[in-house]
Amino acid sequence: MDNFKHWKESQQKQQLAVFNTDSSALLWLKIKSILRKELLSKFLSLYHIDLKHTTLSLQFEELFNLLEQDIPKSHAMLDSFIKQISYKQIKDSNQEQLISELYKLNYFQWGGDYQNSLDKYLISKYVKVKQPSYQELLSKFDTEINTTVQNYVLSSWYNHWSSILIENIFKQHPIVLPTIGQIKNVDFIINNIPFDLKVTYFPNEYMKQKRKEIGLPSELTFLKNKAAELGIFFDKKAKPATIQYEIIEKLKDRNDTSSIAILKQLEKERLSVIAQAQLNPKLLIQWLYENQGEMRFGAENRLFLILVDTDDFENSWKLKRNINILQPAIHQYLDSFSKKETHSLKIEFTYKNNIQKYTALADCIFIVK
Incomplete structure (x- = not known):
């Protein structure tokens, strides 16, 4: 079997399970991690390796075939080199x-x-739109479109750089081998298991599903009913998220016994669902795989970082920059990772109407403030 071709096709077809168990496949992945001209040149120079080919794609195959002759030694060489480069990148x-x-x-x-x-x-x-109007479209730029684009860019900027910050926390831990070059669906390798890091918040739809399972109405229905009982006006034509925000803010502002009791009940119910997810995270992990967007669908191994601010759920996004809570929680998880059995990380899931069953290794870290 042509291992190089086989591992390449496996990655392209998202048949990623082989990279969890085969040292040759993992070797292929690590070499791909350094497959940038300047990185590869440094690696070849450091270990006095001469390649016949000059194009990256052919060098990749040639180097893999060469290093596969002594897999344990090659892994040690690559691990040492990758960690040195990553350390310098983070330090700089x-x-x-x-x-x-x-x-x-x-x-x-x-x-x-x-x-x-x-x-x-x-x-x-x-x-x-139903009735096209050039002048009306122009008028929307100052009132709506510019703000929409600005919000999107700012939020994307925040997500990107906060993710870099979080990835660097992982990469500084001794059991983590970073990917110093971009590899699709792999951010780092933990104890020889490649993972894609997903930073997210506790899903509203999952919360809604779990509330229904235990006989509770949705949060929005609960809040609407309580607002009606207390005579709190809200815009019934607004979007659900806007209605929920309006009612919660008005309850906070009223700050009377009834309003405080409603908010505490809502918080208690939320924390109960989150606590159950922490006790049995596989159900949430499976839900996250099965409810991912079509454009970003993947069956790769994933490590989910779930951010929850119990004081203000809507501000959980702020935890992405809170290194004082992120770093100890992530390192505590990694310190105990070697005690985990691989089979305990196994997740099976289906996706929408597809009859295919997918298998991945996955886990989640809860960051709860």
């Missing part, structure tokens, strides 16, 4: 300055819809 970056920049964002609001696809949102809302 100004982490304190990055955190300072992230703290300058004082609100987080996606501009768009359709799972945050800005182009589809703009076309649907402003281009494919």
Whole structure:
């Protein structure tokens, strides 16, 4: 069997389970991690390796075939080189300055819809309209479109750089081998298991599903009913998220016994669902795989970082820059990772109407403030 071709096809077809158990496949993945001209040149120079080919794709195959002759030694060489480069990259970056920049964002609001696809949102809302009007479209730029685009860019900027910050926390731990070059669906390798890191919040739809299972109405229905009981007016024509925000804020502002009791009940119910997810995270992990967006579908191994601010769920996004809570929680998880059995990380799931069953290794870390 041509291993190089086999591992390449396996990655392209998202048949990723082989990379969890085969040392040759993992070797292929590590070499791919350094497959940038300047990185590969440094590696070859460091270990006095001469290659006949000059194009990266052919060098990749040639180097793999060469290193596969002594897999344990080759893994040691690659691990040492990758960690040296990663250490230098992190050292050269100004982490304190990055955190300072992230703290300058004082609100987080996606501009768009359709799972945050800005182009589809703009076309649907402003281009494919019933009555086209050029002048009306122009007028929307100052009142709506510019703000929508700005919010989208700011939120995307925050997500990107806060993710870099979080990835660097993982990469500094001794059991983590970073990917110093981009590899699709792999951010780092933990104890020879490649993982894609997914930073997210506790899903509203999962919360809704779990409330229904235990006989509770949705949060929105609960709040609407309580608002009616207390005579609190809210805009019934607004979007659900806006209605929920309005009622919660009005309950906070009233600050009377009844309002406080409602907010405490809502918080208690939320914390109960979250506590159950922490006790049995596989159900949440499976839900996250099965409810991912079509454009971003993947069956790769995933490590989910679930952020929850129990004081203010809507501000959980702020935890992405809170290194004081992120770093100890992530390192505590990694310190005990070697005690985990691989089979305990196994997740099986299906996706929408597809009869195919997918298998991956996955886990989650809860960051709860």
